[in-house]
Amino acid sequence: MAEGWAASADGTLSQGPASEASHYLGGFWIIEAEDEQQAKEIAAKAAKACGNTVELRAMMG
Numbered sequence: 001m002a003e004g005w006a007a008s009a010d011g012t013l014s015q016g017p018a019s020e021a022s023h024y025l026g027g028f029w030i031i032e033a034e035d036e037q038q039a040k041e042i043a044a045k046a047a048k049a050c051g052n053t054v055e056l057r058a059m060m061g
Contacts, residue, residue: 005056005057009053010048
């Protein structure tokens with residue numbers, strides 16, 4: 001996953017970072033996923049659950 005992904009509160013995914021200069025980091029989650037598709041599914045569910053945009057970035061490999 002070279003680019004970041006953003007999952008919005010309605011569960012839609014878009015490519016690119018979610019944050020802007022006026023936004024701040026409210027926390028982070030580290031998830032373990034089998035592949036990029038599973039990570040996107042988890043991010044979409046998390047965004048719906050918390051009602052905010054969740055940015056998805058790869059940490060390893």
